[in-house]
Amino acid sequence: MHTSVSFSQFSDLARAADPIFTRHIQPVDDVLEINRTKNDLLILIEYLLSRMDRFQTGDRVSVQVRRASGLNFGYTPYGVKEALDPFFTENGLIPVVQQADSVVSIYLAFNRAYIGISKPYENLSDWPGGMIRLQKAENQTSRSRFKLEEACLVFDIRLSEYSSALDLGAAPGGWSSYLLDQGLHVTAVDTGELEPALLNHPNLIFCKTNVSDTMFGPDAFEVLTCDMSWDPMHTAKLVSKHLYSLKKRGIAVITIKLMHKKIRKTIDDFVRVLEPDLTCVSIKQLFHNRDEVTAFFRKT
Ligand SMILES: C[S@@+](CC[C@H](N)C(=O)[O-])C[C@H]1O[C@@H](n2cnc3c(N)ncnc32)[C@H](O)[C@@H]1O
Structure with a gap:
Protein backbone atom coordinates (compact mmCIF):
# COMPACT_ATOMS: atom_id res chain seq x y z
CA MET A 1 0.00 0.00 0.00
CA MET A 131 2.08 -15.15 14.33
CA ILE A 132 2.91 -15.66 17.99
CA ARG A 133 4.55 -19.04 18.54
CA LEU A 134 4.00 -20.28 22.09
CA GLN A 135 5.67 -23.23 23.72
CA LYS A 136 3.47 -26.14 24.67
CA ALA A 137 3.22 -26.47 28.44
CA GLU A 138 4.05 -29.78 30.09
CA ASN A 139 0.99 -32.07 29.89
CA GLN A 140 -0.86 -29.54 27.70
CA THR A 141 -3.62 -31.32 25.84
CA SER A 142 -5.75 -28.48 24.50
CA ARG A 143 -4.61 -25.84 21.99
CA SER A 144 -7.21 -23.51 23.54
CA ARG A 145 -4.74 -22.71 26.30
CA PHE A 146 -2.67 -20.78 23.74
CA LYS A 147 -5.62 -18.40 23.20
CA LEU A 148 -5.60 -17.19 26.79
CA GLU A 149 -1.80 -17.11 26.90
CA GLU A 150 -1.71 -15.01 23.71
CA ALA A 151 -4.50 -12.73 25.02
CA CYS A 152 -2.42 -12.03 28.13
CA LEU A 153 0.61 -11.13 25.98
CA VAL A 154 -1.32 -8.98 23.52
CA PHE A 155 -3.46 -7.16 26.13
CA ASP A 156 -0.55 -6.95 28.60
CA ILE A 157 -2.50 -8.78 31.32
CA ARG A 158 -0.42 -9.93 34.30
CA LEU A 159 -2.54 -12.73 35.71
CA SER A 160 -0.19 -13.26 38.64
CA GLU A 161 -1.47 -9.93 40.05
CA TYR A 162 -4.90 -11.55 40.59
CA SER A 163 -5.94 -14.30 42.98
CA SER A 164 -9.27 -15.74 41.83
CA ALA A 165 -10.93 -16.56 38.52
CA LEU A 166 -14.26 -17.82 37.25
CA ASP A 167 -13.80 -19.79 34.00
CA LEU A 168 -17.10 -20.21 32.11
CA GLY A 169 -17.17 -22.94 29.44
CA ALA A 170 -13.96 -24.40 30.84
CA ALA A 171 -13.74 -27.93 29.42
CA PRO A 172 -11.42 -29.63 28.65
CA GLY A 173 -9.49 -27.18 30.80
CA GLY A 174 -6.84 -25.31 28.77
CA TRP A 175 -7.72 -21.87 30.14
CA SER A 176 -8.27 -23.18 33.67
CA SER A 177 -4.87 -24.87 33.63
CA TYR A 178 -3.22 -21.62 32.47
CA LEU A 179 -4.97 -19.65 35.23
CA LEU A 180 -3.90 -22.26 37.81
CA ASP A 181 -0.30 -22.14 36.53
CA GLN A 182 -0.33 -18.36 37.10
CA GLY A 183 -1.23 -19.00 40.75
CA LEU A 184 -4.96 -18.19 40.70
CA HIS A 185 -7.72 -20.08 42.49
CA VAL A 186 -10.09 -21.18 39.72
CA THR A 187 -13.78 -22.02 39.66
CA ALA A 188 -14.44 -23.79 36.36
CA VAL A 189 -17.96 -24.29 34.97
CA ASP A 190 -18.88 -26.62 32.12
CA THR A 191 -21.47 -29.24 31.26
CA GLY A 192 -18.62 -31.29 29.78
CA GLU A 193 -15.68 -33.03 31.43
CA LEU A 194 -12.41 -31.44 32.52
CA GLU A 195 -9.12 -33.26 31.91
CA PRO A 196 -8.87 -35.81 34.77
CA ALA A 197 -5.34 -34.58 35.61
CA LEU A 198 -6.76 -31.14 36.47
CA LEU A 199 -9.46 -32.35 38.84
CA ASN A 200 -7.06 -33.03 41.71
CA HIS A 201 -5.55 -29.55 41.61
CA PRO A 202 -5.92 -28.05 45.11
CA ASN A 203 -6.82 -24.58 43.73
CA LEU A 204 -9.58 -25.79 41.40
CA ILE A 205 -13.31 -26.06 42.02
CA PHE A 206 -15.18 -27.70 39.15
CA CYS A 207 -18.93 -27.14 38.73
CA LYS A 208 -20.20 -29.63 36.16
CA THR A 209 -23.32 -27.76 35.20
CA ASN A 210 -24.82 -25.31 32.76
CA VAL A 211 -23.52 -21.75 33.15
CA SER A 212 -27.14 -20.55 33.22
CA ASP A 213 -27.84 -22.73 36.30
CA THR A 214 -25.00 -21.38 38.47
CA MET A 215 -24.74 -18.41 40.83
CA PHE A 216 -21.76 -17.26 42.85
CA GLY A 217 -21.43 -14.67 45.59
CA PRO A 218 -21.02 -10.95 44.98
CA ASP A 219 -17.43 -9.81 44.25
CA ALA A 220 -16.24 -13.43 44.47
CA PHE A 221 -13.72 -13.20 41.60
CA GLU A 222 -11.09 -10.82 40.25
CA VAL A 223 -10.94 -12.43 36.81
CA LEU A 224 -13.73 -13.78 34.63
CA THR A 225 -12.89 -15.79 31.53
CA CYS A 226 -15.36 -17.20 29.05
CA ASP A 227 -14.64 -19.33 25.99
CA MET A 228 -18.05 -20.93 25.48
CA SER A 229 -17.79 -20.85 21.70
CA TRP A 230 -21.51 -20.31 21.40
CA ASP A 231 -23.97 -17.81 19.94
CA PRO A 232 -22.53 -14.37 20.87
CA MET A 233 -25.78 -12.84 22.16
CA HIS A 234 -26.52 -15.85 24.39
CA THR A 235 -22.93 -15.78 25.62
CA ALA A 236 -23.12 -12.06 26.42
CA LYS A 237 -26.38 -12.52 28.34
CA LEU A 238 -25.00 -15.49 30.30
CA VAL A 239 -21.81 -13.60 31.13
CA SER A 240 -23.76 -10.49 32.20
CA LYS A 241 -25.66 -12.65 34.72
CA HIS A 242 -22.34 -13.39 36.43
CA LEU A 243 -20.87 -9.90 36.45
CA TYR A 244 -22.07 -9.13 39.98
CA SER A 245 -19.56 -11.83 41.03
CA LEU A 246 -16.68 -9.90 39.42
CA LYS A 247 -14.95 -7.43 41.72
CA LYS A 248 -14.67 -3.75 40.81
CA ARG A 249 -11.57 -3.20 38.63
CA GLY A 250 -11.61 -6.94 37.93
CA ILE A 251 -10.97 -8.06 34.35
CA ALA A 252 -12.79 -10.24 31.85
CA VAL A 253 -11.38 -12.06 28.81
CA ILE A 254 -14.12 -13.38 26.54
CA THR A 255 -14.09 -14.94 23.09
CA ILE A 256 -16.79 -13.76 20.69
CA LYS A 257 -17.73 -16.37 18.11
CA LEU A 258 -18.25 -14.81 14.67
CA MET A 259 -21.11 -16.99 13.47
CA HIS A 260 -22.97 -14.38 11.46
CA LYS A 261 -22.07 -12.38 8.38
CA LYS A 262 -22.43 -8.99 10.08
CA ILE A 263 -19.18 -9.14 12.00
CA ARG A 264 -19.01 -5.49 13.12
CA LYS A 265 -22.62 -5.58 14.31
CA THR A 266 -22.05 -8.87 16.18
CA ILE A 267 -19.10 -7.35 18.04
CA ASP A 268 -20.86 -4.03 18.76
CA ASP A 269 -24.02 -5.78 20.01
CA PHE A 270 -21.93 -8.06 22.22
CA VAL A 271 -20.10 -5.13 23.80
CA ARG A 272 -23.36 -3.20 24.27
CA VAL A 273 -24.87 -6.02 26.38
CA LEU A 274 -21.88 -5.98 28.75
CA GLU A 275 -21.11 -2.27 28.75
CA PRO A 276 -23.31 -1.20 31.63
CA ASP A 277 -20.94 -3.13 33.92
CA LEU A 278 -17.76 -3.49 31.87
CA THR A 279 -15.54 -1.15 29.89
CA CYS A 280 -14.15 -2.64 26.72
CA VAL A 281 -10.36 -2.14 26.71
CA SER A 282 -9.55 -3.85 23.42
CA ILE A 283 -10.75 -6.51 20.98
CA LYS A 284 -8.40 -8.50 18.76
CA GLN A 285 -8.47 -11.43 16.43
CA LEU A 286 -5.54 -13.28 17.94
CA PHE A 287 -3.30 -15.59 15.93
CA HIS A 288 -4.80 -18.51 17.89
CA ASN A 289 -8.40 -17.40 17.27
CA ARG A 290 -10.20 -19.09 14.41
CA ASP A 291 -13.74 -17.84 13.59
CA GLU A 292 -13.76 -15.61 16.64
CA VAL A 293 -12.20 -12.58 18.30
CA THR A 294 -11.07 -12.10 21.89
CA ALA A 295 -12.33 -9.17 23.95
CA PHE A 296 -10.65 -7.71 27.02
CA PHE A 297 -12.87 -5.83 29.50
CA ARG A 298 -12.40 -4.14 32.85
CA LYS A 299 -15.13 -3.73 35.47
CA THR A 300 -15.72 -0.09 36.23
C1 LIG B 1 -14.24 -24.10 23.11
S1 LIG B 1 -14.67 -25.05 24.47
C2 LIG B 1 -13.77 -24.30 25.77
C3 LIG B 1 -12.31 -24.64 25.75
C4 LIG B 1 -11.61 -24.19 27.02
N1 LIG B 1 -11.48 -22.75 27.07
C5 LIG B 1 -10.24 -24.80 27.14
O1 LIG B 1 -9.26 -24.06 27.17
O2 LIG B 1 -10.13 -26.02 27.25
C6 LIG B 1 -16.29 -24.54 24.84
C7 LIG B 1 -16.88 -25.18 26.07
O3 LIG B 1 -18.00 -24.42 26.48
C8 LIG B 1 -18.93 -25.31 27.06
N2 LIG B 1 -20.25 -24.65 27.10
C9 LIG B 1 -20.91 -24.03 26.10
N3 LIG B 1 -22.07 -23.54 26.55
C10 LIG B 1 -22.15 -23.86 27.86
C11 LIG B 1 -23.11 -23.61 28.88
N4 LIG B 1 -24.25 -22.93 28.63
N5 LIG B 1 -22.87 -24.07 30.13
C12 LIG B 1 -21.73 -24.76 30.41
N6 LIG B 1 -20.78 -25.02 29.48
C13 LIG B 1 -20.99 -24.57 28.23
C14 LIG B 1 -18.88 -26.53 26.17
O4 LIG B 1 -19.34 -27.67 26.87
C15 LIG B 1 -17.38 -26.60 25.84
O5 LIG B 1 -16.72 -27.48 26.71
Whole structure:
Protein backbone atom coordinates (compact mmCIF):
# COMPACT_ATOMS: atom_id res chain seq x y z
CA MET A 1 0.00 0.00 0.00
CA HIS A 2 1.35 3.46 -0.92
CA THR A 3 0.58 6.22 1.58
CA SER A 4 1.35 9.92 1.66
CA VAL A 5 2.54 9.60 5.27
CA SER A 6 5.72 7.97 6.55
CA PHE A 7 5.57 4.41 7.90
CA SER A 8 6.17 5.78 11.37
CA GLN A 9 3.16 8.14 11.08
CA PHE A 10 1.05 5.36 9.54
CA SER A 11 1.99 3.10 12.44
CA ASP A 12 1.01 5.81 14.98
CA LEU A 13 -2.41 6.03 13.33
CA ALA A 14 -2.78 2.24 13.19
CA ARG A 15 -1.90 1.83 16.86
CA ALA A 16 -4.29 4.62 17.88
CA ALA A 17 -7.08 2.93 15.89
CA ASP A 18 -6.41 -0.38 17.75
CA PRO A 19 -7.54 -2.53 14.79
CA ILE A 20 -9.34 -5.79 15.54
CA PHE A 21 -8.18 -7.81 12.56
CA THR A 22 -4.75 -6.40 11.64
CA ARG A 23 -2.08 -8.09 13.71
CA HIS A 24 1.03 -6.95 11.88
CA ILE A 25 2.28 -4.36 9.42
CA GLN A 26 5.73 -3.89 7.91
CA PRO A 27 7.30 -1.00 6.04
CA VAL A 28 8.51 -1.36 2.47
CA ASP A 29 11.46 1.01 2.16
CA ASP A 30 12.67 -0.58 -1.07
CA VAL A 31 11.84 -3.28 -3.59
CA LEU A 32 14.76 -5.43 -4.74
CA GLU A 33 14.93 -7.59 -7.87
CA ILE A 34 15.54 -11.24 -6.93
CA ASN A 35 15.53 -14.59 -8.75
CA ARG A 36 14.85 -16.96 -5.82
CA THR A 37 18.39 -18.42 -5.91
CA LYS A 38 21.08 -18.12 -3.24
CA ASN A 39 22.32 -15.05 -5.12
CA ASP A 40 19.39 -13.19 -3.46
CA LEU A 41 21.25 -13.44 -0.16
CA LEU A 42 24.13 -11.35 -1.58
CA ILE A 43 21.61 -8.82 -2.91
CA LEU A 44 20.08 -8.50 0.57
CA ILE A 45 23.51 -8.11 2.23
CA GLU A 46 24.56 -5.47 -0.31
CA TYR A 47 21.31 -3.60 0.27
CA LEU A 48 21.72 -3.63 4.05
CA LEU A 49 25.33 -2.45 3.70
CA SER A 50 23.94 0.65 1.98
CA ARG A 51 21.44 1.16 4.86
CA MET A 52 23.81 0.94 7.82
CA ASP A 53 22.88 4.55 8.69
CA ARG A 54 19.55 3.12 9.94
CA PHE A 55 21.28 1.31 12.82
CA GLN A 56 23.32 2.39 15.85
CA THR A 57 26.38 0.39 16.86
CA GLY A 58 25.32 -2.26 19.38
CA ASP A 59 21.68 -2.33 18.19
CA ARG A 60 19.87 -5.62 18.61
CA VAL A 61 18.56 -6.51 15.15
CA SER A 62 16.11 -9.21 14.16
CA VAL A 63 15.34 -10.42 10.65
CA GLN A 64 11.77 -11.45 9.86
CA VAL A 65 11.30 -13.23 6.55
CA ARG A 66 8.04 -14.26 4.96
CA ARG A 67 7.57 -15.78 1.53
CA ALA A 68 4.75 -15.89 -0.98
CA SER A 69 3.24 -19.37 -0.95
CA GLY A 70 3.47 -21.82 -3.84
CA LEU A 71 6.94 -20.70 -5.02
CA ASN A 72 10.26 -22.56 -4.87
CA PHE A 73 13.23 -20.76 -3.38
CA GLY A 74 16.85 -21.94 -3.30
CA TYR A 75 16.98 -21.06 0.41
CA THR A 76 14.72 -21.09 3.45
CA PRO A 77 13.55 -18.07 5.52
CA TYR A 78 15.91 -19.32 8.22
CA GLY A 79 18.68 -19.44 5.57
CA VAL A 80 18.20 -15.68 5.09
CA LYS A 81 18.68 -15.10 8.81
CA GLU A 82 21.74 -17.41 8.81
CA ALA A 83 23.24 -15.39 5.94
CA LEU A 84 22.49 -11.97 7.48
CA ASP A 85 23.41 -12.62 11.12
CA PRO A 86 27.22 -12.84 10.54
CA PHE A 87 26.97 -9.67 8.43
CA PHE A 88 25.28 -7.86 11.36
CA THR A 89 27.91 -9.11 13.82
CA GLU A 90 30.77 -7.95 11.56
CA ASN A 91 29.15 -4.52 11.47
CA GLY A 92 28.80 -4.06 15.23
CA LEU A 93 25.15 -5.14 15.53
CA ILE A 94 23.71 -7.94 17.68
CA PRO A 95 21.50 -10.45 15.84
CA VAL A 96 18.50 -11.47 17.98
CA VAL A 97 15.10 -13.14 17.54
CA GLN A 98 13.07 -11.21 20.14
CA GLN A 99 13.38 -7.88 21.97
CA ALA A 100 15.12 -6.23 19.05
CA ASP A 101 15.83 -2.51 18.71
CA SER A 102 15.22 -2.77 14.97
CA VAL A 103 13.49 -5.30 12.76
CA VAL A 104 14.48 -5.96 9.16
CA SER A 105 11.27 -7.21 7.52
CA ILE A 106 11.60 -9.03 4.22
CA TYR A 107 8.71 -10.29 2.13
CA LEU A 108 9.89 -12.52 -0.73
CA ALA A 109 7.64 -12.76 -3.78
CA PHE A 110 8.10 -14.14 -7.33
CA ASN A 111 10.94 -11.86 -8.45
CA ARG A 112 10.90 -9.13 -5.81
CA ALA A 113 11.91 -8.70 -2.19
CA TYR A 114 9.96 -6.06 -0.26
CA ILE A 115 12.25 -4.87 2.48
CA GLY A 116 11.88 -2.36 5.31
CA ILE A 117 13.50 -1.43 8.62
CA SER A 118 11.43 -0.38 11.63
CA LYS A 119 11.04 -0.55 15.41
CA PRO A 120 9.22 -3.70 16.59
CA TYR A 121 6.32 -1.74 18.16
CA GLU A 122 5.76 0.08 14.85
CA ASN A 123 4.91 -3.29 13.25
CA LEU A 124 2.05 -3.79 15.81
CA SER A 125 3.59 -7.14 16.78
CA ASP A 126 7.21 -8.18 17.20
CA TRP A 127 6.35 -11.58 15.72
CA PRO A 128 6.59 -11.98 11.93
CA GLY A 129 3.08 -11.61 10.55
CA GLY A 130 1.83 -11.35 14.16
CA MET A 131 2.08 -15.15 14.33
CA ILE A 132 2.91 -15.66 17.99
CA ARG A 133 4.55 -19.04 18.54
CA LEU A 134 4.00 -20.28 22.09
CA GLN A 135 5.67 -23.23 23.72
CA LYS A 136 3.47 -26.14 24.67
CA ALA A 137 3.22 -26.47 28.44
CA GLU A 138 4.05 -29.78 30.09
CA ASN A 139 0.99 -32.07 29.89
CA GLN A 140 -0.86 -29.54 27.70
CA THR A 141 -3.62 -31.32 25.84
CA SER A 142 -5.75 -28.48 24.50
CA ARG A 143 -4.61 -25.84 21.99
CA SER A 144 -7.21 -23.51 23.54
CA ARG A 145 -4.74 -22.71 26.30
CA PHE A 146 -2.67 -20.78 23.74
CA LYS A 147 -5.62 -18.40 23.20
CA LEU A 148 -5.60 -17.19 26.79
CA GLU A 149 -1.80 -17.11 26.90
CA GLU A 150 -1.71 -15.01 23.71
CA ALA A 151 -4.50 -12.73 25.02
CA CYS A 152 -2.42 -12.03 28.13
CA LEU A 153 0.61 -11.13 25.98
CA VAL A 154 -1.32 -8.98 23.52
CA PHE A 155 -3.46 -7.16 26.13
CA ASP A 156 -0.55 -6.95 28.60
CA ILE A 157 -2.50 -8.78 31.32
CA ARG A 158 -0.42 -9.93 34.30
CA LEU A 159 -2.54 -12.73 35.71
CA SER A 160 -0.19 -13.26 38.64
CA GLU A 161 -1.47 -9.93 40.05
CA TYR A 162 -4.90 -11.55 40.59
CA SER A 163 -5.94 -14.30 42.98
CA SER A 164 -9.27 -15.74 41.83
CA ALA A 165 -10.93 -16.56 38.52
CA LEU A 166 -14.26 -17.82 37.25
CA ASP A 167 -13.80 -19.79 34.00
CA LEU A 168 -17.10 -20.21 32.11
CA GLY A 169 -17.17 -22.94 29.44
CA ALA A 170 -13.96 -24.40 30.84
CA ALA A 171 -13.74 -27.93 29.42
CA PRO A 172 -11.42 -29.63 28.65
CA GLY A 173 -9.49 -27.18 30.80
CA GLY A 174 -6.84 -25.31 28.77
CA TRP A 175 -7.72 -21.87 30.14
CA SER A 176 -8.27 -23.18 33.67
CA SER A 177 -4.87 -24.87 33.63
CA TYR A 178 -3.22 -21.62 32.47
CA LEU A 179 -4.97 -19.65 35.23
CA LEU A 180 -3.90 -22.26 37.81
CA ASP A 181 -0.30 -22.14 36.53
CA GLN A 182 -0.33 -18.36 37.10
CA GLY A 183 -1.23 -19.00 40.75
CA LEU A 184 -4.96 -18.19 40.70
CA HIS A 185 -7.72 -20.08 42.49
CA VAL A 186 -10.09 -21.18 39.72
CA THR A 187 -13.78 -22.02 39.66
CA ALA A 188 -14.44 -23.79 36.36
CA VAL A 189 -17.96 -24.29 34.97
CA ASP A 190 -18.88 -26.62 32.12
CA THR A 191 -21.47 -29.24 31.26
CA GLY A 192 -18.62 -31.29 29.78
CA GLU A 193 -15.68 -33.03 31.43
CA LEU A 194 -12.41 -31.44 32.52
CA GLU A 195 -9.12 -33.26 31.91
CA PRO A 196 -8.87 -35.81 34.77
CA ALA A 197 -5.34 -34.58 35.61
CA LEU A 198 -6.76 -31.14 36.47
CA LEU A 199 -9.46 -32.35 38.84
CA ASN A 200 -7.06 -33.03 41.71
CA HIS A 201 -5.55 -29.55 41.61
CA PRO A 202 -5.92 -28.05 45.11
CA ASN A 203 -6.82 -24.58 43.73
CA LEU A 204 -9.58 -25.79 41.40
CA ILE A 205 -13.31 -26.06 42.02
CA PHE A 206 -15.18 -27.70 39.15
CA CYS A 207 -18.93 -27.14 38.73
CA LYS A 208 -20.20 -29.63 36.16
CA THR A 209 -23.32 -27.76 35.20
CA ASN A 210 -24.82 -25.31 32.76
CA VAL A 211 -23.52 -21.75 33.15
CA SER A 212 -27.14 -20.55 33.22
CA ASP A 213 -27.84 -22.73 36.30
CA THR A 214 -25.00 -21.38 38.47
CA MET A 215 -24.74 -18.41 40.83
CA PHE A 216 -21.76 -17.26 42.85
CA GLY A 217 -21.43 -14.67 45.59
CA PRO A 218 -21.02 -10.95 44.98
CA ASP A 219 -17.43 -9.81 44.25
CA ALA A 220 -16.24 -13.43 44.47
CA PHE A 221 -13.72 -13.20 41.60
CA GLU A 222 -11.09 -10.82 40.25
CA VAL A 223 -10.94 -12.43 36.81
CA LEU A 224 -13.73 -13.78 34.63
CA THR A 225 -12.89 -15.79 31.53
CA CYS A 226 -15.36 -17.20 29.05
CA ASP A 227 -14.64 -19.33 25.99
CA MET A 228 -18.05 -20.93 25.48
CA SER A 229 -17.79 -20.85 21.70
CA TRP A 230 -21.51 -20.31 21.40
CA ASP A 231 -23.97 -17.81 19.94
CA PRO A 232 -22.53 -14.37 20.87
CA MET A 233 -25.78 -12.84 22.16
CA HIS A 234 -26.52 -15.85 24.39
CA THR A 235 -22.93 -15.78 25.62
CA ALA A 236 -23.12 -12.06 26.42
CA LYS A 237 -26.38 -12.52 28.34
CA LEU A 238 -25.00 -15.49 30.30
CA VAL A 239 -21.81 -13.60 31.13
CA SER A 240 -23.76 -10.49 32.20
CA LYS A 241 -25.66 -12.65 34.72
CA HIS A 242 -22.34 -13.39 36.43
CA LEU A 243 -20.87 -9.90 36.45
CA TYR A 244 -22.07 -9.13 39.98
CA SER A 245 -19.56 -11.83 41.03
CA LEU A 246 -16.68 -9.90 39.42
CA LYS A 247 -14.95 -7.43 41.72
CA LYS A 248 -14.67 -3.75 40.81
CA ARG A 249 -11.57 -3.20 38.63
CA GLY A 250 -11.61 -6.94 37.93
CA ILE A 251 -10.97 -8.06 34.35
CA ALA A 252 -12.79 -10.24 31.85
CA VAL A 253 -11.38 -12.06 28.81
CA ILE A 254 -14.12 -13.38 26.54
CA THR A 255 -14.09 -14.94 23.09
CA ILE A 256 -16.79 -13.76 20.69
CA LYS A 257 -17.73 -16.37 18.11
CA LEU A 258 -18.25 -14.81 14.67
CA MET A 259 -21.11 -16.99 13.47
CA HIS A 260 -22.97 -14.38 11.46
CA LYS A 261 -22.07 -12.38 8.38
CA LYS A 262 -22.43 -8.99 10.08
CA ILE A 263 -19.18 -9.14 12.00
CA ARG A 264 -19.01 -5.49 13.12
CA LYS A 265 -22.62 -5.58 14.31
CA THR A 266 -22.05 -8.87 16.18
CA ILE A 267 -19.10 -7.35 18.04
CA ASP A 268 -20.86 -4.03 18.76
CA ASP A 269 -24.02 -5.78 20.01
CA PHE A 270 -21.93 -8.06 22.22
CA VAL A 271 -20.10 -5.13 23.80
CA ARG A 272 -23.36 -3.20 24.27
CA VAL A 273 -24.87 -6.02 26.38
CA LEU A 274 -21.88 -5.98 28.75
CA GLU A 275 -21.11 -2.27 28.75
CA PRO A 276 -23.31 -1.20 31.63
CA ASP A 277 -20.94 -3.13 33.92
CA LEU A 278 -17.76 -3.49 31.87
CA THR A 279 -15.54 -1.15 29.89
CA CYS A 280 -14.15 -2.64 26.72
CA VAL A 281 -10.36 -2.14 26.71
CA SER A 282 -9.55 -3.85 23.42
CA ILE A 283 -10.75 -6.51 20.98
CA LYS A 284 -8.40 -8.50 18.76
CA GLN A 285 -8.47 -11.43 16.43
CA LEU A 286 -5.54 -13.28 17.94
CA PHE A 287 -3.30 -15.59 15.93
CA HIS A 288 -4.80 -18.51 17.89
CA ASN A 289 -8.40 -17.40 17.27
CA ARG A 290 -10.20 -19.09 14.41
CA ASP A 291 -13.74 -17.84 13.59
CA GLU A 292 -13.76 -15.61 16.64
CA VAL A 293 -12.20 -12.58 18.30
CA THR A 294 -11.07 -12.10 21.89
CA ALA A 295 -12.33 -9.17 23.95
CA PHE A 296 -10.65 -7.71 27.02
CA PHE A 297 -12.87 -5.83 29.50
CA ARG A 298 -12.40 -4.14 32.85
CA LYS A 299 -15.13 -3.73 35.47
CA THR A 300 -15.72 -0.09 36.23
C1 LIG B 1 -14.24 -24.10 23.11
S1 LIG B 1 -14.67 -25.05 24.47
C2 LIG B 1 -13.77 -24.30 25.77
C3 LIG B 1 -12.31 -24.64 25.75
C4 LIG B 1 -11.61 -24.19 27.02
N1 LIG B 1 -11.48 -22.75 27.07
C5 LIG B 1 -10.24 -24.80 27.14
O1 LIG B 1 -9.26 -24.06 27.17
O2 LIG B 1 -10.13 -26.02 27.25
C6 LIG B 1 -16.29 -24.54 24.84
C7 LIG B 1 -16.88 -25.18 26.07
O3 LIG B 1 -18.00 -24.42 26.48
C8 LIG B 1 -18.93 -25.31 27.06
N2 LIG B 1 -20.25 -24.65 27.10
C9 LIG B 1 -20.91 -24.03 26.10
N3 LIG B 1 -22.07 -23.54 26.55
C10 LIG B 1 -22.15 -23.86 27.86
C11 LIG B 1 -23.11 -23.61 28.88
N4 LIG B 1 -24.25 -22.93 28.63
N5 LIG B 1 -22.87 -24.07 30.13
C12 LIG B 1 -21.73 -24.76 30.41
N6 LIG B 1 -20.78 -25.02 29.48
C13 LIG B 1 -20.99 -24.57 28.23
C14 LIG B 1 -18.88 -26.53 26.17
O4 LIG B 1 -19.34 -27.67 26.87
C15 LIG B 1 -17.38 -26.60 25.84
O5 LIG B 1 -16.72 -27.48 26.71
